[in-house]
Amino acid sequence: MTCTEFLAQLDDLIDDEVTSQMRSDLQDHLRGCEHCEVTLNTTRKTIEIYRSNEIYELPSGLRERLHAAIMERCKKGC
Amino acid sequence: MATIQPIAGENEQHPDVALVERVRGGDVSAYDALVRKYERQIFRIAQHITQNREDAEDVMQDAFLKAYEKLEQFQGNSKFYTWLVRIAVNESLMRLRKRRTGKMVSIDEDVETEEGSVPRDLADWAPNPEQNYTQSELAEILRKTIQGLPPGFRVVFVLRDVDGLSTEETAESLGLSVPAVKSRLLRARLQLRERLSRYFRRNDGVEK
Numbered sequence: 001m002t003c004t005e006f007l008a009q010l011d012d013l014i015d016d017e018v019t020s021q022m023r024s025d026l027q028d029h030l031r032g033c034e035h036c037e038v039t040l041n042t043t044r045k046t047i048e049i050y051r052s053n054e055i056y057e058l059p060s061g062l063r064e065r066l067h068a069a070i071m072e073r074c075k076k077g078c
Numbered sequence: 079m080a081t082i083q084p085i086a087g088e089n090e091q092h093p094d095v096a097l098v099e100r101v102r103g104g105d106v107s108a109y110d111a112l113v114r115k116y117e118r119q120i121f122r123i124a125q126h127i128t129q130n131r132e133d134a135e136d137v138m139q140d141a142f143l144k145a146y147e148k149l150e151q152f153q154g155n156s157k158f159y160t161w162l163v164r165i166a167v168n169e170s171l172m173r174l175r176k177r178r179t180g181k182m183v184s185i186d187e188d189v190e191t192e193e194g195s196v197p198r199d200l201a202d203w204a205p206n207p208e209q210n211y212t213q214s215e216l217a218e219i220l221r222k223t224i225q226g227l228p229p230g231f232r233v234v235f236v237l238r239d240v241d242g243l244s245t246e247e248t249a250e251s252l253g254l255s256v257p258a259v260k261s262r263l264l265r266a267r268l269q270l271r272e273r274l275s276r277y278f279r280r281n282d283g284v285e286k
Binding site: 004007010011014035038039041042043045046047049050051053054055056058059062063065066067069070071073074 | 147202217
């Protein structure tokens with residue numbers, strides 16, 4: 001397996017959507033390729049960091065304004 | 079007021095469906111429950127597309143109001159959230175077009191970039207590299223990094239990897255094909271990884 005072939009399967013590997021045969025082929029490649037191992041690990045870490053850090057906090061009061069707007073709309077008939 | 083409980087045995091039904099039914103029956107508090115459940119995600123998506131806080135606030139409000147008004151049109155053959163995201167994405171794009179008059183903004187234009195198709199920065203990262211930054215420094219790095227991506231990449235990444243939608247749901251809410259979502263997701267992930275490497279690479283003096 002070449003690095004390009006590995007990369008083509010990277011997302012499916014991360015999302016756990018590969019067959020067991022493919023997984024074992026990918027693992028064989030990883031054992032001999034430090035570059036792809038780094039790419040896999042740091043891509044996983046990238047996703048994890050974005051998932052666990054909220055970068056846009058919900059402004060305070062927004063929910064209340066929305067609720068008021070919905071109630072206002074509701075007066076015209078829900 | 080007594081509410082009708084979902085019938086036991088209908089385990090297949092998504093809890094949102096019951097809430098939607100209650101709203102249709104005139105129970106506004108059920109809509110508040112839907113708002114509370116999804117407000118963060120909708121605001122986040124709007125921020126990622128518009129990159130403007132004021133616009134994102136307006137989009138969130140308009141999207142929830144529009145969904146409320148159009149609730150009769152919600153068929154229930156897709157998830158309520160997927161349907162809501164689609165409204166929010168359209169509202170975000172409209173807002174963006176208003177701000178950039180004359181300039182077309184689209185989620186489905188594919189951007190041909192060499193960047194990200196082949197990883198270049200192959201240096202490993204420090205263990206738990208995010209711990210080298212304060213929370214606000216980290217948030218700034220993550221914002222700056224993702225803002226550098228084309229809008230169509232950003233939103234695919236956020237829906238798939240941050241919100242946890244499936245590829246099919248992401249495709250449905252963006253009006254894209256499944257292969258288009260897959261191709262963008264890979265490039266988005268690789269580009270973000272590449273850009274974050276500047277901040278997170280192992281700094282052990284080996285690099286010259």
